[in-house]
Amino acid sequence: MTVAAEHEGASRPGAGGEASPEKLLAxxxxxxxxxxxxxxxxxxxxxxxxxxxxxxxxxxxxxxxxxxxxxxxxxxxxxxxxxxxxxxxxxxxxxxxxxxxxxxxxxxxxxxxxxxxxxxxxxxxxxxxxxxxxxxxxxxxxxxxxxxxxxxxxxxxxxxxxxxxxxxxxxxxxxxxxxxxxxxxxxxxxxxxxxxxxxxxxxxxxxxxxxxxxxxxxxxxxxxxxxxxxxxxxxxxxxxxxxxxxxxxRSMGTEKSPGFTLYSLSGHVARPGQYEAPLGITLRQLLDMSGGMRRGHRLKFWTPGGSSTPMFTDEHLDVPLDYEGVGAAGSMLGTKALQCFDETTCVVRAVTRWTEFYAHESCGKCTPCREGTYWLVQLLRDIEAGKGAMGDLDKIDDIADNINGKSFCALGDGAASPIYSSLKYFREEYEQHITGRGCPFDPAKSTLWGDNDAHLGVNA
CATH class of the missing domain: 3.40.50.11540 (NADH-ubiquinone oxidoreductase 51kDa subunit)
Structure with missing residues (x-):
């Protein structure tokens, strides 16, 4: 699905009064x-x-x-x-x-x-x-x-x-x-x-x-x-x-990030699709256009630029989606892949699936990425299954730090980003998996459980 509107309705986000969400499209x-x-x-x-x-x-x-x-x-x-x-x-x-x-x-x-x-x-x-x-x-x-x-x-x-x-x-x-x-x-x-x-x-x-x-x-x-x-x-x-x-x-977007761009909105949203808008629009505005989260649910966490960028929470709904705004909030705009997950989603499961993807796709040329992603997968699988120990949390954080900025290319950084950002915002959820000996989330209530984790963008 692609959302379009007449160009004359496009405007610079936050400039000159309030505009309806649709008029922010370009x-x-x-x-x-x-x-x-x-x-x-x-x-x-x-x-x-x-x-x-x-x-x-x-x-x-x-x-x-x-x-x-x-x-x-x-x-x-x-x-x-x-x-x-x-x-x-x-x-x-x-x-x-x-x-x-x-x-x-x-x-x-x-x-x-x-x-x-x-x-x-x-x-x-x-x-x-x-x-x-x-x-x-x-x-x-x-x-x-x-x-x-x-x-x-x-x-x-x-x-x-x-x-x-x-x-x-x-x-x-x-x-x-x-x-x-x-x-x-x-x-x-x-x-x-x-x-x-x-x-x-x-x-x-x-x-x-x-x-x-x-x-x-x-x-x-x-x-x-x-x-x-x-x-x-x-x-x-x-x-x-x-x-x-x-x-x-330059009349669109922000001063340092001008112009229009395509935002990919996916996950637990009412109307996923490509939304072409000026840089600097917010996720709140995009959700207004897309009908919000699926009925009866709320936003839990989201990625501003794909799974390789540090995740955000509902506290970041009003972060301007341009290079400077997202960077100042602690993440990266990346490919503008806005994956939105509701409260039924297990963060540990999501991060584990992403890490499995990066471990599989690592070219193996450099040691930090080749070895680090492998061990991250082993530890995360144990934590998800309720077999982990509290010391494993510091261990995966340490491994992610040894990968981040120390590999040949950005794949290593991308693999580390979901780890340290999820620990920052959802450490208690990791601890629940360890103390409760398993995942506290009911698989019947989440659309992310099953043979194909489609909303994660990767296969299980």
């Missing part, structure tokens, strides 16, 4: 997802598709980079790094090929924004790719897609074919002199390949494992050449900026 990428055959070139062009590209091609590459930089667009893949600045890092006049790699390996539990975007509006990504390649002086772009989503893969291949046939890809695009080839690559389903350097290794045909940095991809990325790696939503947002202007983009 459908741009999702503006016509509900229209028949929204994924086709014909539908896309009816909504000013590729008009932003024409404006960008009329500008010098460095001017395009400066324009995107001035717009304040930040990476939508998790870290929030300024997109224009990332493009600016590419060295010029080095005599090497430059590459653009789009990270479409959406694997974070609870995250569901890039895949729906590619399924409903793939041409927004393709147009953004052409603009980005013009800016960084690249003639080759790659889309690294999660291989399990075969319908999306087929639709993306068809969109690329349409773009070639219409002259938006290939030789001398729109008479600009730009030549560009786009290759769609299907990955084999490894969570670690969502990390940009592991993705590059996988794209080169090697086992997906993180690289030591420096050198960074901007200097030595794909095939040891300067490479920009961007998230799907980051690149797909560029055409609208070029078409409607950087000031229009």
């Amino acid at each position: 459908p741009v990428l999702s503006a016509f997802w509900d229209q028949p055959e929204s994924w086709t070139l014909e539908t896309y062009r009816r909504h000013q598709g590729y008009d932003g590209l024409r404006r960008a091609l009329a500008m010098a590459p460095d001017d395009v980079i400066a324009y995107v930089k001035d717009s304040g667009l930040r990476g939508r893949g998790g870290a929030g790094f300024p997109t224009g600045m990332k493009w600016q890092f590419i060295p010029q006049g080095d005599g090497k090929p430059h590459y653009l790699v789009v990270n479409a390996d959406e694997s974070e539990p609870g995250t569901c924004k890039d895949i729906p975007l590619l399924f409903a509006n793939p041409h927004s990504l393709i147009e953004g790719i052409v603009i980005a390649c013009h800016a960084i002086r690249s003639n080759h772009a790659f889309i690294y897609l999660r291989g399990e989503v075969v319908p999306v893969l087929r639709r993306l291949h068809e969109a690329v074919r349409e773009a070639y046939a219409a002259g938006f890809l290939g030789k001398n695009i729109l008479g600009s002199g730009l030549d560009l080839d786009v290759i769609v690559h299907a990955g084999a389903g490894a969570y670690i390949c969502g990390e940009e350097t592991a993705l590059l290794d996988s794209l080169e045909g090697r086992r997906g494992q993180p690289r030591l940095r420096p050198p960074f991809p901007a200097v030595a990325g794909l095939y040891a050449c300067p490479t920009v790696v961007n998230n799907v939503e980051s690149i797909a947002s560029v055409p609208a900026i070029m078409l409607r202007g950087k000031d229009w983009f």
